Amino acid sequence: MPVRKTKPADLPDACVREALAIIETSGVERLSLRDVARRLGVSHQAPYKHFPSRDHILAEIVARAFDAFARHLDSRPRHNDPYEDLREMGVAYVAYARAHPLQYRLMFGTPLPDPHQHPDMMRRAQHAFSLLNDAIARLGPQEVDRSADQATTLDALYVWSTVHGLASVLQTDAAKTLELDAEVSDALVQHVIARIGTGLRPPPASPD
Amino acid sequence: MPVRKTKPADLPDACVREALAIIETSGVERLSLRDVARRLGVSHQAPYKHFPSRDHILAEIVARAFDAFARHLDSRPRHNDPYEDLREMGVAYVAYARAHPLQYRLMFGTPLPDPHQHPDMMRRAQHAFSLLNDAIARLGPQEVDRSADQATTLDALYVWSTVHGLASVLQTDAAKTLELDAEVSDALVQHVIARIGTGLRPPPASPD
DNA sequence: ACTCTTTAGTTGACACTGTCTACTCAGGGG
DNA sequence: CCCCTGAGTAGACAGTGTCAACTAAAGAGT
Numbered sequence: 497m498p499v500r501k502t503k504p505a506d507l508p509d510a511c512v513r514e515a516l517a518i519i520e521t522s523g524v525e526r527l528s529l530r531d532v533a534r535r536l537g538v539s540h541q542a543p544y545k546h547f548p549s550r551d552h553i554l555a556e557i558v559a560r561a562f563d564a565f566a567r568h569l570d571s572r573p574r575h576n577d578p579y580e581d582l583r584e585m586g587v588a589y590v591a592y593a594r595a596h597p598l599q600y601r602l603m604f605g606t607p608l609p610d611p612h613q614h615p616d617m618m619r620r621a622q623h624a625f626s627l628l629n630d631a632i633a634r635l636g637p638q639e640v641d642r643s644a645d646q647a648t649t650l651d652a653l654y655v656w657s658t659v660h661g662l663a664s665v666l667q668t669d670a671a672k673t674l675e676l677d678a679e680v681s682d683a684l685v686q687h688v689i690a691r692i693g694t695g696l697r698p699p700p701a702s703p704d
Numbered sequence: 705m706p707v708r709k710t711k712p713a714d715l716p717d718a719c720v721r722e723a724l725a726i727i728e729t730s731g732v733e734r735l736s737l738r739d740v741a742r743r744l745g746v747s748h749q750a751p752y753k754h755f756p757s758r759d760h761i762l763a764e765i766v767a768r769a770f771d772a773f774a775r776h777l778d779s780r781p782r783h784n785d786p787y788e789d790l791r792e793m794g795v796a797y798v799a800y801a802r803a804h805p806l807q808y809r810l811m812f813g814t815p816l817p818d819p820h821q822h823p824d825m826m827r828r829a830q831h832a833f834s835l836l837n838d839a840i841a842r843l844g845p846q847e848v849d850r851s852a853d854q855a856t857t858l859d860a861l862y863v864w865s866t867v868h869g870l871a872s873v874l875q876t877d878a879a880k881t882l883e884l885d886a887e888v889s890d891a892l893v894q895h896v897i898a899r900i901g902t903g904l905r906p907p908p909a910s911p912d
Numbered sequence: 913a914c915t916c917t918t919t920a921g922t923t924g925a926c927a928c929t930g931t932c933t934a935c936t937c938a939g940g941g942g
Numbered sequence: 943c944c945c946c947t948g949a950g951t952a953g954a955c956a957g958t959g960t961c962a963a964c965t966a967a968a969g970a971g972t
Binding site: 651 | 873
């Protein structure tokens, strides 16, 4: 429990970083603003001068996670073939979830602070989703009986579902409960992403 | 805040039910054993005579959710065609998640009590997954270059990923954040389950 | 120079929480 | 009759989020 002697210059930022550090080692349910304050060497009420409530700190942490996530997705290798590009995005998605399980769980695996109370967080989350949506849109419309927009959204949600489910399965408590080993995990990523591909390519001749 | 006058006969069971009721209306993070005791008209320490800690009550709630979930999956309409049967299972899976969002979130959407501390919960969770696994196994091996068992597990996890991701997307806070409307949700279920089907059928001629 | 207001930070309280420990009190063998 | 065990009670403790009142410093306006 390191107690800093010198008070940090940017207290709001320091709070968020320290809170994240606490979550990292002790889990989100153990986060307490008083502990944050204590480690920063300020009074137990100082953080409240910058964040109206505990949830507002959490919302900021989550929002930053969405930012980093979007940045990671955006920095994937690009391909001209939109299917290849989407595949690459899936890989990047899962890679991020595996490399930053904490952030991923904060975004998708824990009850979020009510989004309507934290519109800033909501906006930054939507931006991350829009990246996926764009990649799908580049595939072109898959169905004729729906508007292109709606079809794109549906497929985006399909891909998201799969890839999100994959990420969850790999690192959620449920996976620990099932005791998968690492070899299966690696194979699974390739497997699922391939399956998404075959699922997305327009079926030769069968109505939806 | 209903305070019961008559003390319940089966206190452990009453605790679990009352705790679930509290979670239902106020969320899991607001659950307090003291509140449970208060509503049951017993002292704040009475529940601790039957549950060593708050987590043990949660574990029991989650375990019961897995039981109910497994029962629901098991009572789906059966088909001889294993693909049809699997489809039916996907429908049942998502239906349960939509009908009992609270239980579903308790199982997959919130940090669980450490499974190794609650082996009973773990066992009942594994049983639920085994149902899905069995349904996939009935498809027969999809690939020749892997053992049948491993291929089955991979496909089971693929299906689970998709269907779990779908369920999550539909009811998680993240979905609220994205503001999907009900029409899209309904279409999405059909859409995704169809896509799983086309993804699962062995591809005509393309290496994995 | 003198106020006046805003801002960051402090201190103290309040009502909670989970959990520890010690108590009561009923029943049922020995 | 004693004693033990199990269920339930009561009191305390440290820790929590949050409310309210306070201090100190820094500008802005006159």
